[in-house]
Amino acid sequence: MSESLQSTSHEEAGADTDHIPPIVQFLPLQKALDLARANSLWPLTFGIACCAIEMMAASASRYDADRFGAGVFRNSPRQADLMIVAGTVNLKMAPIIKRLYDQMPSPKWVIALGSCAICGGPFDQDDNYAVLQGVEKIVPVDIFVPGCPPRPEALLHAILELQERIKSGSTNATRA
Amino acid sequence: MEQLYNILPFSMGIGTLAFGAFLVLLPYLISPRSKGRFRGDTYESGEPIIGEAWVQVRAHYYIYALVFMAFDVETAFIVPCVVILRSWDSWLPVIEVGAFLIILSLSLVYALKKKVLEWE
Amino acid sequence: MPLEPEAVEPVAEQKAVYPELIERLRKAGATEVSSLDYSKSGMDVDAQVTPQSLCAVASILKHGHFSLETLVGVDRQPEFEVLYLFKADNEGPRVKLRAKTDRETATLPTLTNVYGGADWYEREVFDMFGVNFIDHPHLRPLLLPHFTKFHPLRKDFHGAPIVIPEDTVEIPELDVQAATKLGQSTGLRSDFFLNMGPQHPSTHGVLRILLHVEGETILGGRCHLGYSHRGTEKLAEKKQYVQFLPYTDRMDYLSPLNYNWGFARLLETATGIESTPRAEVLRVIMCELSRIASHLVWLGTYLLDLGAITPFLYCFEDRERILTIFERATGQRMTTSYIVAGGVRNDVYSTFSLEISELMRDMRKRLVEYDKLVIGNEIFLMRTDKVGIISPELAIEYGVSGPCLRGSGVDYDARRDEPYCELYKELEWKVPFETGGDCLSRSRVRMAELEQSVNLVEQALLKLEDGPVRSKVPKIFKVPAGEYYSVTEGPRGIIGWYLIADGSQIPYRLKVRVPSFANLQTVEQLMPGTRVADVVSILGSLDVIIPEIDR
Amino acid sequence: MSIFDILLRIVLAFTAVITFVTLNALFLVWLERKVSAVIQNRMGPTEVGPFGLLQTFADALKLLGKEMITPKSVDQYVFLLAPIIAFLPAPLLIAAIPIAEGVGVSDLNVGALYLLAISNIALLGILMAGWSSNNKYSLLGALRAVAQNISYEIPMLLAVLAVVLMAGSLKLSEIVKAQETIPYILLQPVAFLIYFICSIAESNRTPFDLPEAESELVAGYHTEFTGMRFALFFLAEYTQVFVLAAIVTLFFLGGWNGPLLHPIVWFMLKTYLVVFVVMWLRWTYPRLRSDQLMNFNWRVLLPLAIVNLLVSTVLFRGTVG
Structure with a gap:
């Protein structure tokens, strides 16, 4: 138990080395792929707490994330591009999130939805024994969405923002 | 043209295999790769797996397959009979097909009675 | 600071409310049996039991058809005390048993032989206080990860650094054995273990069920909880009463208002503050709306579990309309913190009644549609009829409540049988119940409840008269020392709050009795013999909320 | 005709078929999303291209640029081959479907049998996928798929035979020609129902989407497949939906027969109408349980199909002879 899961991955998370760049690097192709990736963000069906309900609302009729191509919720991480961490991550859940993130194929992105996923939210007491103070400690996060829980519009905005960043090649996954 | 018809499925199949292989291999060149620690783990709702999925399959499934084989082959036998029914001006093929189908249904009743077709 | 367990004044000398019961409890070995004032403490009978007599006393209660509502562990410093809360069906008394154990040995006999439903409760106490229950069939951590070495609700525990060791990737052999134990192994090598959850579309959050499967038939299964455990009960011991209110929203995020009300009612029973008439009406309206919204989510997600996607979107659209009203009235869509001790936080906006009555009109039409198209659907009937039958006995033994209990033919609803609001007595409505006990019955009960809630809201709107929405509440909110219990009926069942106050601004111990906990516990009993698809159907029909269970 | 000529024809035919398969699948996925959106009071894809038409192109391109993960514990070669095998029948089927008199890659004289036989290759791919993944979800999915497909195969074949009986040929164009005056949906309504239900089950669509x-x-069976491998299963599935609709059109709806409009237009109209109905079903119904699905086949559909064939044989002989 010399090194803990969270410290190693934190180092990985910060660096670009989490992704190995493709063998063939050809700028127009890369641009085209980035454009396609931006417009087809399939989220992983994955809700932990309150925010998950707002995530569901964002995919329901009124907000309809499918308009932006982000409505195809995939249950298997193997087919998902976007992990939306919606809810409080505690120390029992953290290894699972790390595992799911690893199982997703590259390039992949993470949205931390809600205060709990950002920093522990209302459960951020100094001596809280259960709640991980921010999901960034285990997986690299691209977009943080504040709120408790954030409104569905906020999630849509985050998706649009992520799309812009993917197109401009400035996310954790496509920077390499 | 006849020639073309005969080799068409075959050549089509070869082409499709090649196309499929191309599609499957191309991403190895143009996609980035990740190197997470659990990348190659079998997915099972995010938990580590207990045991393999390659377990023994019950003999029941085998019987199931046998029943299917019986029915499918029998059905295939009717095909020529049915096709030429139109050009034969006789009740003989009708009686033959009828007898065949009745035997088939009897075997179905038997299989149902023996509960071979209960799926679990 | 050590606390006297006998903080509440016993009223035994005035009048014993249930003399016969008290006599029988005494005979079975209970000491210090006394009756309490229900209106002040929420309990009728209080009895001290020794570890030796615990099972005998509980057996008496079991024969009297009491259901085990919850276990409350308390660190009395130095000794530990475990409170067993029982409830008789309908108008019967609520009974509290108290068993003590000292800090060093920390052992008590298990109650699982008498009440099967004690299983998870004892595991939770084991988790939180380190109390061992002798002969418990599966005394493993329930909410905490198996690698933690601390007991957070002990008073001498002051936080621990959050470290996730690497060896969490190994599944403990004990868990595997436990899943096997529930099913009988067939001796073939065709059986395997299947993890359902924590990331699974139909576990409604982060529940994990370890299934022991052969083909598609389930031999046995164990639930693993705690993937959303947030230490709320420990936090409560650091927060002032007023500050704790927002945390109640986040337990059951589908019906936060019902939780708000439960907590407000607890504080009102404890301090004697009364809410205003207008606030009472507003509470009923908001909570019934909340119940509608919650049941709509259940309907949508249940159909999603059964493979139909479209109803989910319709239900969510209807729910959105309710949330819009919540947002205008309370400022938040989901985490409302609206109902506070002494009333509600603020008055509603001018077109409130108009909007709601319009919504309710539309709701009635939609309910007819749902009933015909969804609940009447042939495939839906095939998937739910005679699946996952909870017998009334099992329901009572496990402390099942809410629509699940009423689906099993037990006619109990706290709104009617323990009226915590005068309005429920005045309005015209009925408690729907079905006798099948299967998924279909539970579904039908919820559909009927939707209709009743619409009824209630419409009638309550007519009673909405002008007036203050909050009575006078002291600036510094203190609760007099004592033990209080209060019960409200949420969309999923009984929400109970057990408070041990020491007279300060901070609770000494606050325990929430959540309905999903008991409801979910039955699933381990229902699973063996069914198919994988049935598990999904059963889970959906129980309508559990995981963060509420894990807290 | 020289070898070169034949080769050129084959290459041309192949290119045309593959292009059609791909474009058709992309269009169908888009259609599915739009149909579901309309049914669910939503918009569906709107942002990428006009009416979101390019949405599925973006999806496909994205999947092409996605990492391929081969999990550690899989059976490597089978795992690699499975999606390709599953995709194999798609072009083969399209190639055998005539879309109008003389239009189409080939019109085999055993067309009806060929279509039914070839479409089952996909099942092999599914079984390979499920077994090689070494994943329990995949395994269960594959077992379900195999059991379901082979079960529904029999009544489906019997239903087709009833049609063949009327037309007296296995050649697809002949079958269509025989329906010039009256489509077989009117003469063989029971066979139509049986065939339609069975083919939905064969293509694993709701309410039979258990795999x-x-x-x-x-x-299900493609749980472990990433990127393009997963896309191949998708391509195969949607092509199968198209083929099933085309067969329904050819066998029961009179194929390209119809007044005023061009035959090809008629064929496409009818086919996409059937596709729409299949989608409509998907977005309306819940899913059956595996044992209920099997019982429905062995206890209802199969006896019904046998009786139907028996009765039509007798009636047909009686009226014709």
Whole structure:
């Protein structure tokens, strides 16, 4: 138990080395792929707490994330591009999130939805024994969405923002 | 043209295999790769797996397959009979097909009675 | 600071409310049996039991058809005390048993032989206080990860650094054995273990069920909880009463208002503050709306579990309309913190009644549609009829409540049988119940409840008269020392709050009795013999909320 | 005709078929999303291209640029081959379907049998996928798929035979020609129903989508497949839906027969109408349970199909002879 899961991955998370760049690097192709990736963000069906309900609302009729191509919720991480961490991550859940993130194929992105996923939210007491103070400690996060829980519009905005960043090649996954 | 018809499925199949292989291999060149620690783990709702999925399959499934084989082959036998029914001006093929189908249904009743077709 | 367990004044000398019961409890070995004032403490009978007599006393209660509502562990410093809360069906008394154990040995006999439903409760106490229950069939951590070495609700525990060791990737052999134990192994090598959850579309959050499967038939299964455990009960011991209110929203995020009300009612029973008439009406309206919204989510997600996607979107659209009203009235869509001790936080906006009555009109039409198209659907009937039958006995033994209990033919609803609001007595409505006990019955009960809630809201709107929405509440909110219990009926069942106050601004111990906990516990009993698809159907029909269970 | 000529024809035909398969699948996925959106009071894809038409192109391109993960514990070669095998029948089927008199890659004289036989290759791919993944969800999905497909195969074949009986040929164009005056849906309504139900089951669509039952098995047999491998299963599935609709059109709806409009237009109209109905069903119904599905086949559909064939044989002989 010399090194803990969270410290190693934190180092990985910060660096670009989490992704190995493709063998063939050809700028127009890369641009085209980035454009396609931006417009087809399939989220992983994955809700932990309150925010998950707002995530569901964002995919329901009124907000309809499918308009932006982000409505195809995939249950298997193997087919998902976007992990939306919606809810409080505690120390029992953290290894699972790390595992799911690893199982997703590259390039992949993470949205931390809600205060709990950002920093522990209302459960951020100094001596809280259960709640991980921010999901960034285990997986690299691209977009943080504040709120408790954030409104569905906020999630849509985050998706649009992520799309812009993917197109401009400035996310954790496509920077390499 | 006849020639073309005969080799068409075959050549089509070869082409499709090649196309499929191309599609499957191309991403190895143009996609980035990740190197997470659990990348190659079998997915099972995010938990580590207990045991393999390659377990023994019950003999029941085998019987199931046998029943299917019986029915499918029998059905295939009717095909020529049915096709030429139109050009034969006789009740003989009708009686033959009828007898065949009745035997088939009897075997179905038997299989149902023996509960071979209960799926679990 | 050590606390006297006998903080509440016993009223035994005035009048014993249930003399016969008290006599029988005494005979079975209970000491210090006394009756309490229900209106002040929420309990009728209080009895001290020794570890030796615990099972005998509980057996008496079991024969009297009491259901085990919850276990409350308390660190009395130095000794530990475990409170067993029982409830008789309908108008019967609520009974509290108290068993003590000292800090060093920390052992008590298990109650699982008498009440099967004690299983998870004892595991939770084991988790939180380190109390061992002798002969418990599966005394493993329930909410905490198996690698933690601390007991957070002990008073001498002051936080621990959050470290996730690497060896969490190994599944403990004990868990595997436990899943096997529930099913009988067939001796073939065709059986395997299947993890359902924590990331699974139909576990409604982060529940994990370890299934022991052969083909598609389930031999046995164990639930693993705690993937959303947030230490709320420990936090409560650091927060002032007023500050704790927002945390109640986040337990059951589908019906936060019902939780708000439960907590407000607890504080009102404890301090004697009364809410205003207008606030009472507003509470009923908001909570019934909340119940509608919650049941709509259940309907949508249940159909999603059964493979139909479209109803989910319709239900969510209807729910959105309710949330819009919540947002205008309370400022938040989901985490409302609206109902506070002494009333509600603020008055509603001018077109409130108009909007709601319009919504309710539309709701009635939609309910007819749902009933015909969804609940009447042939495939839906095939998937739910005679699946996952909870017998009334099992329901009572496990402390099942809410629509699940009423689906099993037990006619109990706290709104009617323990009226915590005068309005429920005045309005015209009925408690729907079905006798099948299967998924279909539970579904039908919820559909009927939707209709009743619409009824209630419409009638309550007519009673909405002008007036203050909050009575006078002291600036510094203190609760007099004592033990209080209060019960409200949420969309999923009984929400109970057990408070041990020491007279300060901070609770000494606050325990929430959540309905999903008991409801979910039955699933381990229902699973063996069914198919994988049935598990999904059963889970959906129980309508559990995981963060509420894990807290 | 020289070898070169034949080769050129084959290459041309192949290119045309593959292009059609791909474009058609992309269009159908788009259609599915739009149809579901309309049914669910939503908009569906709107942002990428006009009416979101390019949405599925973006999806496909994205999948092409996605990492291929081969999990550690899989059976490597089978795992690699499975999606390709599953995709194999798609072009083969399209190639055998005539879309109008003389229009089409080839019009085999055993067309009806050929279509039914070839479409089952996909099942092999599914079984390979499920077994090689070494994943329990996949395994259960594959077992379900095999059991379901082979079960529904028999009544389906019997239903087709009833049609063949009327037309007296296995050649697809002959079958269409025989329906010039009256489509077989009117003469053989029971066979139509049986065939339609069975073919929905064969293509694993709701309410028979048990092999990939999302709420139980996460993603069923293709749980472990990433990127393009997963896309191949998708391509295969949607082509199968198109083929099933085309067969329904050819066998029961009179194929390209119809007044005023061009035959090709008629054929496409009818086919996409059937596709729409299949989608409509998907977005309306819940899913059956595996044992209920099997019982429905062995106890209802199969006896019904046998009786139907028996009765039509007798009636046909009686009226014709």
